[in-house]
Amino acid sequence: MEKNIYKIFLTVALIFSASVIYGQHYVGVRGGYSGGGIRLEPKQETAYLVGFPTFGAGWKYYSPVKYVGAVGAELSYIKSGYKVLPFVDADTSAHRTIETIQLPLMWQPHIYMFNRKARAFLNLGVYVSYNIASDTSTVSKRNGVLYEGKYPLRTVKDNRFGYGLCAGVGIGFFIKKIEILAEARYNYGYSDLLKYANKYPGNPRRSPVDSFNLSLGVYYRLGKGGILSLPSERKNKKVKKQKIIENNTSDGNYASAKSSKTDSKGYQ
Numbered sequence: 001m002e003k004n005i006y007k008i009f010l011t012v013a014l015i016f017s018a019s020v021i022y023g024q025h026y027v028g029v030r031g032g033y034s035g036g037g038i039r040l041e042p043k044q045e046t047a048y049l050v051g052f053p054t055f056g057a058g059w060k061y062y063s064p065v066k067y068v069g070a071v072g073a074e075l076s077y078i079k080s081g082y083k084v085l086p087f088v089d090a091d092t093s094a095h096r097t098i099e100t101i102q103l104p105l106m107w108q109p110h111i112y113m114f115n116r117k118a119r120a121f122l123n124l125g126v127y128v129s130y131n132i133a134s135d136t137s138t139v140s141k142r143n144g145v146l147y148e149g150k151y152p153l154r155t156v157k158d159n160r161f162g163y164g165l166c167a168g169v170g171i172g173f174f175i176k177k178i179e180i181l182a183e184a185r186y187n188y189g190y191s192d193l194l195k196y197a198n199k200y201p202g203n204p205r206r207s208p209v210d211s212f213n214l215s216l217g218v219y220y221r222l223g224k225g226g227i228l229s230l231p232s233e234r235k236n237k238k239v240k241k242q243k244i245i246e247n248n249t250s251d252g253n254y255a256s257a258k259s260s261k262t263d264s265k266g267y268q
Contacts, residue, residue, distance in 0.1 A: 024061060024222075025059065025221075025223060026060045026062065026070075026072075026219045026220065026221050026222065027057075027058070027222065028059075028217055028220060029055070029056070029218060030074075030215045030218075031054065031215055031217075032054055032055075032214045033050070033213065033214055034050075034052045034054040034078050034079060034080055034214075035049060035050030035051065035052060035080060035081070035212055036048060036052075036082055036209055036211035037049075037209070037211075038082040038209050039189075039206065039209075040084075040206065040207055041204055041205045041206035042204065042205065044085075044204075045085040045086070045087060045090070046083065046085070047082070047093070049080070049083055049095060049097065052080060054079065056076030056077060056102075057075055058073060058075065060108065060219070069110040070107075070108040070121075071106065071107050072105075072106055072108060073103065073106070074102075074103070074104055074106075075101070075102075076103075076104070077102075078099075078102050078187075078213065079098070079099050080100070080211035081097035081098060082095075083095045091140055091142055092138060092140045092141075093138075093139055094136070094137075094138055095137045095139055096136050097134065097136075098134050098193070098209065099131070099132050100129045100130065101130050101132055103127060103129070104166050105126055106123045107124050108123050108124075109122050110122070117173065117174055118173045119171070120169075120171050121170055121171070121172065123168035123169070123170070123185060124166075124167055126163065126165055126166065127163065127165075127166050128163045130160055130161055131153060131158070131160045131161075131162070133150075133153070134151035135148065135151055136149060137149070156200060157203065158193070159191060159194065159195060161191070162189060162191040162193070162209070163191050164189040164190045165187070165188045167185070167188075168183050170183030170184065172219075179219040179221070180216070180217070181216070181217045181218075182216050184212070184213075185213055186211075187210060188210055189209045192208055193207040193208070194207040
């Protein structure tokens with residue numbers, strides 16, 4: 001599985017480096033809300049925690065080739081978490097939140113809509129991350145928070161670095177050189193939050209963390225000119241046909257006006 005992840009990382013990096021040469025540069029920021037969960041082996045009762053802040057800054061390069069879209073990277077702050085229950089519908093659960101700095105590399109294919117005033121897009125890529133802080137608490141449904149405090153990240157027990165896959169869907173609207181976008185994204189973790197059980201007895205065998213977020217963003221297009229993307233052949237034909245019609249109409253109006261002027265001079 002890790003070999004497949006490395007291949008995906010390499011593929012995305014190659015696409016990124018090749019596209020940057022010809023792409024159009026955008027920079028921007030985004031922010032929203034996030035949540036997360038954990039997949040434990042041996043299996044335990046777990047649940048998602050939601051409602052945490054997320055924000056970041058990024059850049060992307062759009063290709064002139066139709067449908068290819070963009071490649072880009074972001075530097076994001078994500079807070080996610082999970083809770084572990086002793087059994088289904090238990091009153092008391094153990095909560096943990098993780099604050100992470102994440103760097104995703106993504107490919108963003110898209111289609112234009114509304115006469116190129118908007119575009120719908122997908123985000124597909126890989127990410128690496130670093131856990132900077134963590135909190136823990138014990139919560140009761142009936143009595144509220146029973147305990148809360150800092151979770152000490154220790155090298156012998158915890159993994160700070162992580163990696164995985166990311167995928168999202170969104171829509172962007174253009175106002176001159178500004179793009180306003182909304183996106184939903186899911187990060188599927190492949191690395192473990194906790195060290196393997198054979199390295200730290202008592203830890204689970206597997207503990208990958210997943211996170212998701214809903215965000216709004218604003219990007220600014222650098223450089224001069226409009227949207228860098230070649231119209232389709234069908235669009236080109238339609239534009240050429242429209243120009244021919246406009247030219248013929250213009251020539252006809254000019255000829256009619258000239259004829260009318262000559263008739264008027266002859267009558268005088």
